[in-house]
Amino acid sequence: MSQVFDTRNEGVLHWVDGELFSRHQPAIPLFDSGFLHGKQVWSAPRLVNGRLFRLQDHLDKIRHSAELNYWPNIPSDATIVDAIRLTLARNNMRDGVHVRVLLTAGNQFTASMDLAAVTDDLGLPSAPRLIVAPEYRAAVYDRLGISAVTSQLLRPGPEMVDQRSHDNNQNASARACYQAKAVGATTALMYDREGFLAEAFASHAALIKNGTLFTPHVRACPDGVTRRVILELCAQHGIAAEEADLTQAEVAAADELLILGTMSGPVAVTQLDGEPVGAGAIGPVTQRLSTLYQNALQDPAQGVAL
Numbered sequence: 001m002s003q004v005f006d007t008r009n010e011g012v013l014h015w016v017d018g019e020l021f022s023r024h025q026p027a028i029p030l031f032d033s034g035f036l037h038g039k040q041v042w043s044a045p046r047l048v049n050g051r052l053f054r055l056q057d058h059l060d061k062i063r064h065s066a067e068l069n070y071w072p073n074i075p076s077d078a079t080i081v082d083a084i085r086l087t088l089a090r091n092n093m094r095d096g097v098h099v100r101v102l103l104t105a106g107n108q109f110t111a112s113m114d115l116a117a118v119t120d121d122l123g124l125p126s127a128p129r130l131i132v133a134p135e136y137r138a139a140v141y142d143r144l145g146i147s148a149v150t151s152q153l154l155r156p157g158p159e160m161v162d163q164r165s166h167d168n169n170q171n172a173s174a175r176a177c178y179q180a181k182a183v184g185a186t187t188a189l190m191y192d193r194e195g196f197l198a199e200a201f202a203s204h205a206a207l208i209k210n211g212t213l214f215t216p217h218v219r220a221c222p223d224g225v226t227r228r229v230i231l232e233l234c235a236q237h238g239i240a241a242e243e244a245d246l247t248q249a250e251v252a253a254a255d256e257l258l259i260l261g262t263m264s265g266p267v268a269v270t271q272l273d274g275e276p277v278g279a280g281a282i283g284p285v286t287q288r289l290s291t292l293y294q295n296a297l298q299d300p301a302q303g304v305a306l
Contacts, residue, residue, distance in 0.1 A: 006136045015087040015132035032129060034104030037113050040168045041065035043225070044262055047088065047097035047134070051303025053296075055081070057225040061166055062103060065222070066128075068165040070115060071105050073128050080130060085306055087132040094306075098137040098263065104129040140263050143290070145270030145282050146186035148200065148257070150248060151176040155190045155198035155220040166222040176201040187259060187269070189251065192220040197246040199224075203261035205269075206230070207254035208285045212240040214250075215260075226260040226293075229302075233292045239285065256283035265293035 034040030106126025234241035
């Protein structure tokens with residue numbers, strides 16, 4: 001996974017509560033609830049040829065996450081879309097942009113996890129804080145295949161920390177990332193406490209067995225937009241696909257293994273725990289899905305024009 005600073009981002013301005021700030025300017029109050037206690041949710045549509053790919057799916061994910069966290073005030077979709085459009089227009093951005101949209105519950109009058117503390121000093125409800133942070137960002141994974149390890153860190157289920165909420169409680173995923181990096185791997189696969197595959201630390205996962213795509217149920221992970229697109233493409237193009245509980249043994253025996261992320265679409269995992277996956281190279285179903293996904297990115301019907 002390549003993480004290289006794109007110098008074009010040095011001058012990009014970011015939206016915070018109706019104002020634009022550079023990446024170096026202070027913009028978030030110390031008593032912001034997202035900073036203090038993690039009351040922050042987000043998603044990141046991709047800007048392709050002047051269109052935001054699957055924008056409504058990302059807006060739905062933000063709203064669903066905020067609702068799972070019991071937020072009383074959530075901005076309308078129109079408010080969020082206006083902020084995105086103004087930010088991208090001010091930066092003259094048209095393509096190759098990762099648009100991170102974040103919400104926090106608002107300011108707090110004191111450092112407390114209680115949502116009742118999300119008020120101003122006079123006890124009036126705080127407005128949620130909207131942040132739009134776009135950046136030029138290319139695909140981060142090797143298109144010819146990446147390596148993965150099996151993380152020993154379990155992904156909590158909805159009865160513990162509800163990972164269906166796409167919020168900033170990503171400590172378990174971050175630690176799995178560090179584990180992978182420590183042994184020279186690109187990503188780490190995480191399982192739930194029942195022993196079933198959840199996802200990779202930063203992306204959904206799927207496998208191919210006998211020509212059929214299998215992807216985990218959405219229990220210990222968010223309902224990813226790329227995952228949804230891939231399942232739709234399978235249905236449209238005659239590729240058998242289903243959700244399933246996948247054990248480590250089934251993953252190890254896969255003909256093909258892939259991760260599904262916003263930044264790269266489907267990417268082949270060609271090595272798992274030091275052993276080749278299938279033939280040890282990108283497989284035919286993964287290659288076909290990659291082509292179909294790239295075509296979808298360019299389809300005007302899949303995006304919202306600025």
